[in-house]
Amino acid sequence: MRRIRTNKEGGGQMERDEEVVLELNGLRAHFRIKEGVLKAVDGIGFAIKRRRTLGIVGESGCGKSVTSQAILRLLPSFATVGGEVLLRRTKEGRAETVDIAKLDPNGEEMRSIRGGEIAIIFQEPMKAFSPIHTIGDQITEAILLHRTKDRKEAKRIALETLRKVGMSNPEQRLNEYPHQLSGGMRQRAMIAMAVAGNPSVLIADEPTTALDVTVQAQVLRLINELKESNGTSVIFITHDLGVIAEMSDEVAVMYLGKVVEYTDVDTLFYGALHPYTQALLASIPSISRKHERLETIEGTVPFPVDLPAGCGFYNRCPKARPGVCNVGDVPLYEVKPGHQVRCVLAEPGREAN
Ligand SMILES: Nc1ncnc2c1ncn2[C@@H]1O[C@H](COP(=O)(O)OP(=O)(O)OP(=O)(O)O)[C@@H](O)[C@H]1O
Numbered sequence: 001m002r003r004i005r006t007n008k009e010g011g012g013q014m015e016r017d018e019e020v021v022l023e024l025n026g027l028r029a030h031f032r033i034k035e036g037v038l039k040a041v042d043g044i045g046f047a048i049k050r051r052r053t054l055g056i057v058g059e060s061g062c063g064k065s066v067t068s069q070a071i072l073r074l075l076p077s078f079a080t081v082g083g084e085v086l087l088r089r090t091k092e093g094r095a096e097t098v099d100i101a102k103l104d105p106n107g108e109e110m111r112s113i114r115g116g117e118i119a120i121i122f123q124e125p126m127k128a129f130s131p132i133h134t135i136g137d138q139i140t141e142a143i144l145l146h147r148t149k150d151r152k153e154a155k156r157i158a159l160e161t162l163r164k165v166g167m168s169n170p171e172q173r174l175n176e177y178p179h180q181l182s183g184g185m186r187q188r189a190m191i192a193m194a195v196a197g198n199p200s201v202l203i204a205d206e207p208t209t210a211l212d213v214t215v216q217a218q219v220l221r222l223i224n225e226l227k228e229s230n231g232t233s234v235i236f237i238t239h240d241l242g243v244i245a246e247m248s249d250e251v252a253v254m255y256l257g258k259v260v261e262y263t264d265v266d267t268l269f270y271g272a273l274h275p276y277t278q279a280l281l282a283s284i285p286s287i288s289r290k291h292e293r294l295e296t297i298e299g300t301v302p303f304p305v306d307l308p309a310g311c312g313f314y315n316r317c318p319k320a321r322p323g324v325c326n327v328g329d330v331p332l333y334e335v336k337p338g339h340q341v342r343c344v345l346a347e348p349g350r351e352a353n
Pocket of ligand 1: 031033038040058059060061062063064065066067076239304
């Protein structure tokens, strides 16, 4: 394990909320497939503070789920992972940083981080549960693994957590099997299992896509409540900009394995600069535009193997400039503090188009 820095834990609540809990630097996840090297995630970086939600948005295949799997070291063994995933945590009263990208994916330390300090919930809760054990047993086992060795205490925490996530009849649910619960209740049970380990980071990977709108709203509210009450940092992955608006403090827009725009949520909706973000925003329905034709983004996302030089969005971009945008790598420009854009047209000093 590589520890980067050690210092005394400090400060009050406000100060603690300024703490960066997870930081990605140049994270890469590449797959060697028969067509070549598929660059699913290709050098992304961002930092998440305590009690903040980072939304990750982008079209299908842009690398959102591979990012979350890379953070949790859940990728298949033929994937090559590079860069840094720095988790800041407190162990035995001292603050330390561990680089998850350097850990053995199957080692003890990674198994304790996964489901402990970093937990994940996803679209299909049946995948999170074994069909042959009760909800109560599975949540209790997760607690025994990460929080206490006392079975009675673990059962008490399991019940308390089911109550906290708004499960009806929690005592009865403890003895039920996953298939006996409704879709919404299963989602709550999965969230209960994820937060039972008291994670400092919760990754939510399209957790509400399969739910009807009422249940979706309840689950989103629940995640926000848990974030506030536990100080959890959330990475919320979605292709839905409406959900991004509701959930995020900061947003990373991904395209072809790269972050193309990173900013706070207000700037995303009122001052996006990347043509891809602008195209995504133009493609969402709004009440004021209800009689207008909804724009779709022209063209398709290229296959992420052997990509041509330059910007990945070049072939679809309405503002593309030949000889400018399709030569060389495009850096991420900081256009103002906290707002980064990977577009040559956003280069400071360049005339606006
Ligand atoms: N195990 C794998 N082997 C090879 N390629 C993979 C593997 N997993 C993902 N990919 C590829 O990596 C790229 C990114 O996939 P990823 O699942 O992260 O996209 P996504 O943004 O989450 O999309 P969606 O919204 O559809 O879930 C895609 O081109 C995908 O085909």
